[in-house]
Amino acid sequence: MKNTYIAIIVLVVLAGAAVVFGVKKSAEAPIVKEPAICTMEAKQCPDGSYVGRSGPKCEFAACPEAKTPVSAVKEFVVSGKNFSFSPSTITVNKGDRVKIIFENSAGFHDFKIDEYGVATKQTNAPTTEVLEFTADKAGSFEYYCSVGSHKAMGMKGTLIVE
Numbered sequence: 509m510k511n512t513y514i515a516i517i518v519l520v521v522l523a524g525a526a527v528v529f530g531v532k533k534s535a536e537a538p539i540v541k542e543p544a545i546c547t548m549e550a551k552q553c554p555d556g557s558y559v560g561r562s563g564p565k566c567e568f569a570a571c572p573e574a575k576t577p578v579s580a581v582k583e584f585v586v587s588g589k590n591f592s593f594s595p596s597t598i599t600v601n602k603g604d605r606v607k608i609i610f611e612n613s614a615g616f617h618d619f620k621i622d623e624y625g626v627a628t629k630q631t632n633a634p635t636t637e638v639l640e641f642t643a644d645k646a647g648s649f650e651y652y653c654s655v656g657s658h659k660a661m662g663m664k665g666t667l668i669v670e
Contacts, residue, residue: 646670
């Protein structure tokens with residue numbers, strides 16, 4: 509019987525040692541960092557382009573550096589008379605600062621470019637008025653005289669922004 513007690517005590521000691529040294533504390537689930545879920549939303553850059561989200565932190569990609577126009581103000585003298593503009597075509601680059609000196613040399617006229625929101629007053633000749641704007645939209649834009657049917661009679665021209 510003495511051997512039985514010794515065997516039980518040895519088993520209890522071994523079981524206790526196994527518990528203390530062999531088994532970890534409670535099993536915890538490992539922490540797994542899920543990558544951020546990026547949406548397809550985009551942001552607009554100052555140059556009009558768009559960038560989306562990228563990278564492990566799901567941050568927006570950088571906008572391209574803005575190109576600073578190195579050109580000076582592009583200046584044009586536009587003469588208006590019955591029923592034409594001279595010159596009838598003006599060409600500039602996108603981003604150019606444009607200065608138009610409108611000289612009404614004969615009649616009652618004005619000068620307008622709707623897409624850029626620029627216009628002179630309607631005046632009798634001889635008058636001169638100056639308009640300035642940035643050509644920030646590419647394309648062909650009509651300039652015209654808005655007095656009566658002057659536009660229909662040919663008092664119009666084209667601003668080309670390349």
